[in-house]
Amino acid sequence: MSGTTWTLTVAQFQLEYGLTLPSTTVCYRSWGTLNHARNNVMVICHPFTGSVDVEKWWGPLIGSGKAFDPKHYFIICANVLGSPFGTTSPLSIDSSTGRRYGPNFPSTTIRDDVRLHKLVLDHLGVTSVAVVVGGSMGGMTALEWPLCFPDLVRRIIPLATCAKQSAWCIAWGEAKRQIIYTDSAFRGGYYPRERPPKQGLAAARMVGLVTYRSSDSYEQRFGRKLDDPCSHVHYHHQQKGDDNTVCNTTKAQIVVDHAEHPRFSAQSYLHYKGATFATDFDANCYIHLTHKMDTHDITRGRVSVADVDEHTALSSVLRTLPPHPLIISISSDVLCPPHEQKILADGIPEAELVIIDSMAGHDGFLVESERIDAAVVRYLRHEFPEFYDD
Amino acid sequence: MSGTTWTLTVAQFQLEYGLTLPSTTVCYRSWGTLNHARNNVMVICHPFTGSVDVEKWWGPLIGSGKAFDPKHYFIICANVLGSPFGTTSPLSIDSSTGRRYGPNFPSTTIRDDVRLHKLVLDHLGVTSVAVVVGGSMGGMTALEWPLCFPDLVRRIIPLATCAKQSAWCIAWGEAKRQIIYTDSAFRGGYYPRERPPKQGLAAARMVGLVTYRSSDSYEQRFGRKLDDPCSHVHYHHQQKGDDNTVCNTTKAQIVVDHAEHPRFSAQSYLHYKGATFATDFDANCYIHLTHKMDTHDITRGRVSVADVDEHTALSSVLRTLPPHPLIISISSDVLCPPHEQKILADGIPEAELVIIDSMAGHDGFLVESERIDAAVVRYLRHEFPEFYDD
Numbered sequence: 126m127s128g129t130t131w132t133l134t135v136a137q138f139q140l141e142y143g144l145t146l147p148s149t150t151v152c153y154r155s156w157g158t159l160n161h162a163r164n165n166v167m168v169i170c171h172p173f174t175g176s177v178d179v180e181k182w183w184g185p186l187i188g189s190g191k192a193f194d195p196k197h198y199f200i201i202c203a204n205v206l207g208s209p210f211g212t213t214s215p216l217s218i219d220s221s222t223g224r225r226y227g228p229n230f231p232s233t234t235i236r237d238d239v240r241l242h243k244l245v246l247d248h249l250g251v252t253s254v255a256v257v258v259g260g261s262m263g264g265m266t267a268l269e270w271p272l273c274f275p276d277l278v279r280r281i282i283p284l285a286t287c288a289k290q291s292a293w294c295i296a297w298g299e300a301k302r303q304i305i306y307t308d309s310a311f312r313g314g315y316y317p318r319e320r321p322p323k324q325g326l327a328a329a330r331m332v333g334l335v336t337y338r339s340s341d342s343y344e345q346r347f348g349r350k351l352d353d354p355c356s357h358v359h360y361h362h363q364q365k366g367d368d369n370t371v372c373n374t375t376k377a378q379i380v381v382d383h384a385e386h387p388r389f390s391a392q393s394y395l396h397y398k399g400a401t402f403a404t405d406f407d408a409n410c411y412i413h414l415t416h417k418m419d420t421h422d423i424t425r426g427r428v429s430v431a432d433v434d435e436h437t438a439l440s441s442v443l444r445t446l447p448p449h450p451l452i453i454s455i456s457s458d459v460l461c462p463p464h465e466q467k468i469l470a471d472g473i474p475e476a477e478l479v480i481i482d483s484m485a486g487h488d489g490f491l492v493e494s495e496r497i498d499a500a501v502v503r504y505l506r507h508e509f510p511e512f513y514d515d
Numbered sequence: 516m517s518g519t520t521w522t523l524t525v526a527q528f529q530l531e532y533g534l535t536l537p538s539t540t541v542c543y544r545s546w547g548t549l550n551h552a553r554n555n556v557m558v559i560c561h562p563f564t565g566s567v568d569v570e571k572w573w574g575p576l577i578g579s580g581k582a583f584d585p586k587h588y589f590i591i592c593a594n595v596l597g598s599p600f601g602t603t604s605p606l607s608i609d610s611s612t613g614r615r616y617g618p619n620f621p622s623t624t625i626r627d628d629v630r631l632h633k634l635v636l637d638h639l640g641v642t643s644v645a646v647v648v649g650g651s652m653g654g655m656t657a658l659e660w661p662l663c664f665p666d667l668v669r670r671i672i673p674l675a676t677c678a679k680q681s682a683w684c685i686a687w688g689e690a691k692r693q694i695i696y697t698d699s700a701f702r703g704g705y706y707p708r709e710r711p712p713k714q715g716l717a718a719a720r721m722v723g724l725v726t727y728r729s730s731d732s733y734e735q736r737f738g739r740k741l742d743d744p745c746s747h748v749h750y751h752h753q754q755k756g757d758d759n760t761v762c763n764t765t766k767a768q769i770v771v772d773h774a775e776h777p778r779f780s781a782q783s784y785l786h787y788k789g790a791t792f793a794t795d796f797d798a799n800c801y802i803h804l805t806h807k808m809d810t811h812d813i814t815r816g817r818v819s820v821a822d823v824d825e826h827t828a829l830s831s832v833l834r835t836l837p838p839h840p841l842i843i844s845i846s847s848d849v850l851c852p853p854h855e856q857k858i859l860a861d862g863i864p865e866a867e868l869v870i871i872d873s874m875a876g877h878d879g880f881l882v883e884s885e886r887i888d889a890a891v892v893r894y895l896r897h898e899f900p901e902f903y904d905d
Contacts, residue, residue: 232776292733292781293725299782300721303789307714309699324697331690332722335683340852343682348825349812386622386806391682392689399693416776422739435738459849462730 128156128200130177132211133245144231147220152211153177153203153245156187157195165512166251167198168242170259170266172491173414174406176210177202185494192501197512198255203242205266206233207413212241215314215409227409228314234420235265239273246277253277255509258501260284260453260490261461262414265421268469271447272423280508281446282501284453285490287465288439288472289422294460297336298415301329305408314409326408327399334398339457339486347391443472451504453497454480455489477504518546518590520567522601523635534621537610542601543567543593543635546577547585555902556641557588558632560649560656562881563804564796566600567592575884582891587902588645593632595656596623597803602631605704605799617799618704624810625655629663636667643667645899648891650674650843650880651851652804655811658859661837662813670898671836672891674843675880677855678829678862679812684850687726688805691719695798704799716798717789724788729847729876737781833862841894843887844870845879867894 131153138149154177159165175182179193179202187193193200204212207230215230246254254277259267264286271278287294305311308325316322335343428438452470454463463480470478479500485492506513521543528539544567549555565572569583569592577583583590594602597620605620636644644667649657654676661668677684695701698715706712725733818828842860844853853870860868869890875882896903 289739291730292737292739292779293728293730295737295739295779296721296725296733296781296785299779299785300718300725303714303718303721303785304694304697307694307697307718324693328690328693328697331686331693335686335690338683340681340683340849343686347682347685349679349682349685386809389682389685389689389809391686395686395689395693419776419779459730 128154128180128195130154130211133248135241135244138237138241138244140231141234141237142232146206146213146231149206149213149241150211150217151203151213151241151245153201153242154179155202156193156200157198159199159249159251160512162253163251164253164255165198165509166246166254166256167193167200168246168254168257168267168270169193169200169202170257170263170270171202171205171208172259172261172263173418174402174411175263176208177204178210182491183494186498186501190502192498192505193258197505197509199251201245201249203238203245205238205262205414205417206241207410207417209407209410214407215413216407225318227316228412230409230413232420233413233417235262235269235417236273238266239269243274243277254279255512256280256282256505258282258284259286261286261487262418262421264461264490265290265418268423268446272427272442272445275445278447280450282451282453282504283466283469284497285455285458285461285466285487286469287421287461288443288468289424290419291461291465295419297332297460298419301332301415302412304329304332305412308408311408314412316408321403322408323400323403326406326411327403329411330402330406331395331399334395336460337486337488339459339484341457341484342486343391345484347389347394350390352388352390352393439468440472443469444474446473448474448476449508450476451500452476452478453490453500454478455485455487455493456480456482457484458487458489460487518544518570518585520544520601523638525631525634528627528631528634530621530627531624532622536596536603536621539596539603539631540601540607541593541603541631541635543591543632544569545592546583546590547588549589549639549641550902552643553641554643554645555588555899556636556644556646557583557590558636558644558647558657558660559583559590559592560647560653560660561592561594561598562649562651562653563808564792564801565653566598567594568600572881573884576888576891580892582888582895583648587899589641591635591639593628593635595628595652595804595807596631597800597807599797599800604797605803606797615708617706618802620799620803622810623803623807625652625659625807626663628656629659633664633667644669645902646670646672646895648672648674649676651676651877652808652811654851654880655680655808658813658836662817662832662835665835668837670840672841672843672894673856673859674887675845675848675851675856675877676859677811677851678833678858679814680808680810681851681855685809687722687850688809691722691805692802694719694722695802698798701798704802706798711793712798713790713793716796716801717793719801720792720796721785721789724785726850727876727878729849729874731847731874732876733781735874737779737784740780742778742780742783829858830862833859834864836863838864838866839898840866841890842866842868843880843890844868845875845877845883846870846872847874848877848879850877 257267257270264283267283305325308322311322424438454466470476483489647657647660654673695715698712701712814828844856860866873879
């Protein structure tokens with residue numbers, strides 16, 4: 126039942142914006158086995174900073190009896206272009222220069238990811254996808270799958286996502302990029318591997334971390350609690366020596382703690398999470414993916430009449446999506462608020478909208494795993510009784 | 516009817532956290548005249564990045580027949596400690612070193628501002644304040660006035676504010692500080708006057724600008740509109756020469772625009788506003804004020820029983836505030852959401868809560884001037900008929 130990670134390399138891959146990537150690698154992970162009809166396929170689309178290791182970010186949903194059950198489905202999750210976790214990205218070597226792409230990695234779109242991942246399905250002999258599921262950026266990808274390949278996908282489950290990237294989210298992306306540009310270690314993206322702009326990436330991640338939750342959830346978790354000075358770490362006044370009681374300063378050295386102000390737990394949380402992220406992720410990849418999300422607009426190039434109004438254009442595209450999707454909202458989501466999923470539910474034929482009442486904010490699509498699991502299991506058993514012969 | 520700006524210097528000023536500032540200057544502006552009873556006093560408390568120039572940020576509320584009417588009130592607005600607009604701050608000269616305080620400017624609290632501004636009232640012979648009004652950080656100050664001087668203040672009008680800085684806002688403050696620290700020009704706060712960390716300050720401001728509005732307001736204003744390439748400006752591909760048609764690149768050089776991605780109007784808005792702010796404000800002052808707001812907690816040191824629960828502590832302090840305040844909320848405020856003003860309204864005796872239904876977000880307390888003006892005029896005429904002899 127455990128998954129296996131694979132890579133597939135294609136000789137060249139044409140991008141939506143016109144450029145062609147030579148020798149493109151796609152990393153994917155699969156669980157379970159393809160049935161005889163080759164149609165028990167579940168595609169999981171990962172969010173912004175996720176990877177093919179679904180166990181790491183949607184772990185409670187995967188396993189026997191769960192929403193993502195390899196007993197019933199052949200499950201596949203592929204890494205998107207520009208992500209640092211295995212698929213071709215700014216970290217890959219540009220064969221024309223022999224150096225990493227870095228900031229010269231060409232712009233990609235959600236549709237590029239779908240078309241690239243379709244090559245994986247082709248390689249595996251898949252001719253029909255039962256369901257595509259994804260949250261946040263993964264939800265954008267879930268929406269694009271049947272639009273790019275209309276006869277391939279039977280059902281979709283988009284969570285905490287939108288038909289087009291909103292102005293507010295475009296603004297967040299821009300603010301985060303400007304934060305990274307502020308780090309002089311960024312050097313226009315031409316930073317050496319051993320000296321990446323960790324401080325800027327950590328600060329950008331902190332901004333993300335605040336937007337991913339809600340005011341209520343921060344209040345409940347942290348309130349005005351002060352930090353245990355040794356629980357995370359301070360940049361200044363580091364304790365030194367090999368005494369076992371010293372604070373661990375490795376991660377927190379990326380972020381800076383000035384002066385004598387009281388230190389609140391909410392701050393330490395951001396420091397720790399920001400610094401950890403900056404160690405694991407790559408700044409050029411981060412920037413690339415924020416631009417990719419900005420391109421998300423399911424109506425782009427799909428509406429023939431030039432002067433049609435936005436609402437009509439959106440409706441005309443939504444109605445071409447597979448009927449009876451399960452759409453999941455988190456009530457306190459400020460990034461992709463419930464009314465954006467209501468637009469999806471109003472436009473896609475026979476849609477079911479489940480609003481999960483939670484203070485978890487946007488991250489609710491990851492955090493509220495128990496309620497999401499229950500909704501998805503119920504939905505899948507209803508839509509695909511043929512896969513559940515128990 | 517136009518205001519006049521003054522300064523008052525006190526020989527020394529003791530701060531709440533123990534340090535004493537020598538020779539402290541407070542900048543204030545006043546409109547109208549003190550009546551014979553010396554009690555027609557209206558104190559306006561400015562928000563985070565505001566100044567005593569109320570005309571600049573609450574202009575539509577000031578004037579004849581308006582909420583802040585110098586015909587009826589002696590109106591005064593004083594600049595807070597640590598703000599770059601006239602009162603002693605990190606920009607001031609530390610007499611012990613002959614250099615600017617910079618990052619060594621001591622921590623101050625909202626209560627320090629109230630006690631310092633009270634010295635201005637003493638200087639002017641004011642013995643009773645009719646009303647204190649303020650939004651956001653100014654609302655924190657409005658709450659602290661009667662708590663610091665219980666017999667002085669008759670009424671308060673706090674807008675878009677809270678009894679204590681929330682964990683979410685603490686997190687925002689921390690993220691913004693980390694952004695500024697990321698700018699190598701910051702140099703731990705010891706930047707020369709001519710080379711301030713403008714890029715970091717602009718990026719921090721951008722984050723603020725996104726939080727000050729709502730997703731809906733960005734959507735309505737910007738949507739997915741692309742930028743007119745000359746309406747603001749690009750860092751790269753600057754046009755040069757003295758041709759009248761060139762773009763103005765001065766401000767936008769602070770922020771960076773990389774590569775060939777589509778440029779959305781929402782991005783240009785942030786670039787322009789961020790860069791303008793970074794030219795007008797000071798990074799050490801910005802950091803100082805975010806820390807000041809983090810200290811805001813009206814229960815601090817005011818509850819005698821150590822183990823009393825938070826809710827009881829808050830109630831016991833709120834009930835000592837002057838009765839019948841006018842409390843104003845903006846329905847879409849994500850920074851100080853309406854439920855925080857509901858806590859105030861539930862705790863302060865005979866409170867009136869007005870929730871303004873608006874998509875303007877936190878900035879609604881500035882933007883929704885017409886509805887705020889109407890509510891405040893009605894309230895003031897009811898509470899202080901003696902000042903309105905027309």
